Amino acid sequence: MVVDSQLMSFFTAGSLVVIGIFAALFLDNLIKKIIGLAFLADGVNLFIITMGYKPGGIVYIFLPDMVVSNFAQTASYPLPFALVLTNIVIGASTLAVILGLVIILNKRHGSLSASKILRDKGE
Amino acid sequence: MDTNALIAVMVALPIASALFLNLLDKKDRTIKILAIITAIVIPIIPLLTPYGSHFFGGYVPLAQNATLAQGLPSLITGTQLFQFHPGIMYVFTSAQQLMVFVLGLITFFAIFTFLNETKRPSGVYAFLMFMGTASVSAILLSDDIFNIFVFFEIAALAQVGIIVASGIKNNYETALKYILLGNIAGPLLLLGIVILLGVTGNVNVTDMIFTFKQGYVDPNSPVILMSLALITFGWLYASGLPPFHTIKSAVYSKALPHGAALLQAFSVFTLVAIGIIILRLFSYNPFTNIAIIGISVIAMILGITMAIVQTDYKRILGYLAVGELGYIGIGLGLGTAFGITAGLFQAVNEAIITSFLFIGFGTVLYKTRTSNTRKLGGMMYVNPRVALLVLLAGLAMAGVPPLNAFQSKLMLIQAAIQSGLPELGIIMILLSIVTFMTFMKAFYTIYMRPKPKELEILDNKIPRSTVISLVALLIICIILGLFPQIATNSLQTLAVGLV
Known part of the structure; x- marks a missing residue:
């Protein structure tokens, strides 16, 4: 049986999103929550990459010896890849801020338990 | 182009x-x-x-x-x-x-x-x-x-x-x-x-x-x-x-x-910017408008009622601000040009009034280092001019004429009636009354009741810049209240384009 690689990739992305949301909402350990958030962001990135995948497509760089019409028909769509690059940068920055906050809160409370640190404190 | x-x-x-x-x-x-x-x-x-x-x-x-x-x-x-x-x-x-x-x-x-x-x-x-x-x-x-x-x-x-x-x-x-x-x-x-x-x-x-x-x-x-x-x-x-x-x-x-x-x-x-994008993209689907109105009504009710039970004036303002967001959402959700204009006008007014309130009440924190209403009192005697400005800001938020939110809330109620949803108008009027009561309760506690003995008032003078900011914000509220067309004429073009 031949499995469609694009479909499998979409399935993996969906799984990462679901696992990520579950971990971020239901796990108590803050580091595990952060790993869940990273899963969620990576799931969305994989979804975008998979969407931009074109079977048999070529890289979207127009070289001097290329014919415009051939290029237009065969090149994959560059926009999803540009979005992923931007989102990776955003994700890394946000993750750095979250980890910084967790380091400070861990020093203050001596714990990584979200229920201990966040209950009735942040509201 | x-x-x-x-x-x-x-x-x-x-x-x-x-x-x-x-x-x-x-x-x-x-x-x-x-x-x-x-x-x-x-x-x-x-x-x-x-x-x-x-x-x-x-x-x-x-x-x-x-x-x-x-x-x-x-x-x-x-x-x-x-x-x-x-x-x-x-x-x-x-x-x-x-x-x-x-x-x-x-x-x-x-x-x-x-x-x-x-x-x-x-x-x-x-x-x-x-x-x-x-x-x-x-x-x-x-x-x-x-x-x-x-x-x-x-x-x-x-x-x-x-x-x-x-x-x-x-x-x-x-x-x-x-x-x-x-x-x-x-x-x-x-x-x-x-x-x-x-x-x-x-x-x-x-x-x-x-x-x-x-x-x-x-x-x-x-x-x-x-x-x-x-x-x-x-x-x-x-x-x-x-x-x-x-x-x-x-x-x-x-x-x-x-x-x-x-x-x-x-x-x-x-809220306004992404709300407009949602309307532009999805308003063909009647469910979009119903969902926006539903969420907005819940926001109004939850925000304003939760404000009543708070004992920190910053939390009171925070919840009132969330409640006021509901008015904007209702304007957008009504989907008519008049309703959207009213919603956008309410957004402009709310941004100004809530800033006015936060900066005004901020003077209390500046003088006492506390925002707990149980510990506060007698602030009217500390600086009556600032107290008056804060009172006017609260009246503006509640929609008292001739201040700006009166005009936008009136427009919202008219838009709701025109859209065949007078119930929304009634909810908005009732919640405006509750907003007024909540604000007056906080104002009385902080400014008008006798000062608690244990409350220490610091010697630092409220900066003139803060008072200037408050007066300027009040002037804007009065101008927009008396001449709402300054704002509505600008917002109308966008609203008409969304319908």
């Missing part, structure tokens, strides 16, 4: 200034000069900028660029690709002008108050305030939905920074909670955006609408509805509508008063 570079300056200038401020450490005088100059210039730019569009990189649609379009194959010139916007586009109309101007004005008052209330102003704090302003301005101006997402994330980070910088007890916990939720809402919003990209091939909102209207995509397909749900989830987070009302009010309460004034303006204008 000409490209107008001044539109981009509205975003670029605060970012550039913020980056410089971030580098300045312990250079108090330089920080003050640069911050105040930037704060003065930010509201002036939208007034000087002519209406139009800005195409980043000069990438106008091929249909408007005869030179580039020459010799292209029919695969491009004969299809919709010819019409599409290849780069990021900012659109600047009279509505954007008013909203960016009001945002700039609130930034100015926040920076002005911050610089005068703080002995050694932090360049990093000013950086965060300007980055937030730049991000929300970009969200208001951009026609590119991914660009909106990028600035949505930057705005969230700036807000977290403003909370962290406040030094208020448990601010780190609130910041962490807010950013954790943001890291769920952000990727889900992005997922909604990329689903739209997948089905329309675009991230430009105008092009997406073109694709729907030309019938290239079935707008009623489940995939599009999924995208609507995901984008709406991101919208709820950014604006602080339920289920994010609790964390949003906590965010306001953990920021310094000038920071809170700015944060609520960010929420209001993000």
Whole structure:
């Protein structure tokens, strides 16, 4: 049986999103929550990459010896890849801020338990 | 079509200034000069900028660029690709002008108050305030939905920074909670955006609408509805509508008063900007309007009723601000030109009034170092002039004439009746009364009841700049209350275009 690689990739992305949301909402350990958030962001990135995948497509760089019409028909769509690059940068920055906050809160409370640190404190 | 570079300056200038401020450490005088100059210039730019569009990189649609379009194959010139916007586009109309101007004005008052209330102003704090302003301005101006997402994330980070910088007890916990939720809402919003990209091939909102209207995509397909749900989830987070009302009010309460004034303006204008995008993209589906109205009514009821039971005046204001967001949502959800105009006018008014209240009540924190209403009292005798200004701000929020929110709330009620939903009008009137009662209860507790013996009032004098800011905000409230057409004429064009 031949499995469609694009479909499998979409399935993996969906799984990462679901696992990520579950971990971020239901796990108590803050580091595990952060790993869940990273899963969620990576799931969305994989979804975008998979969407931009074109079977048999070529890289979207127009070289001097290329014919415009051939290029237009065969090149994959560059926009999803540009979005992923931007989102990776955003994700890394946000993750750095979250980890910084967790380091400070861990020093203050001596714990990584979200229920201990966040209950009735942040509201 | 000409490209107008001044539109981009509205975003670029605060970012550039913020980056410089971030580098300045312990250079108090330089920080003050640069911050105040930037704060003065930010509201002036939208007034000087002519209406139009800005195409980043000069990438106008091929249909408007005869030179580039020459010799292209029919695969491009004969299809919709010819019409599409290849780069990021900012659109600047009279509505954007008013909203960016009001945002700039609130930034100015926040920076002005911050610089005068703080002995050694932090360049990093000013950086965060300007980055937030730049991000929300970009969200208001951009026609590119991914660009909106990028600035949505930057705005969230700036807000977290403003909370962290406040030094208020448990601010780190609130910041962490807010950013954790943001890291769920952000990727889900992005997922909604990329689903739209997948089905329309675009991230430009105008092009997406073109694709729907030309019938290239079935707008009623489940995939599009999924995208609507995901984008709406991101919208709820950014604006602080339920289920994010609790964390949003906590965010306001953990920021310094000038920071809170700015944060609520960010929420209001993000609500409007993303709300407009949702209406532009999905208003063909009647469920969109019903959902917006439903969420808004819940926000009003939850926000205003939860404000009653709070004992921290910053939390009271936070919940009242969330409740007031519901009025804006109802205006947008009604979907008529008059209703949307009223909603947008309410947004402008709320941003001004809530800033007025946060800065006004901030003087109490400045004099007593507490925001707990149980510990406060007798502040009327400490500074009666400021007390009067705060009272007027509260009356404005409750919709008392001749102040500005009276006009917008009246318009909203009229719009609800015109749309055949008088029940909404009744709810809005009742909740305005509850808002008034809640505010008066807080005002009485803080200002009018006898001063508790254990309350220590500090010797520091309220800076003149804070009083000037309050008077200026009051004047704006009165002007918009007496001459609402100044705002409504600007907002009407956008509202008519959405119907």
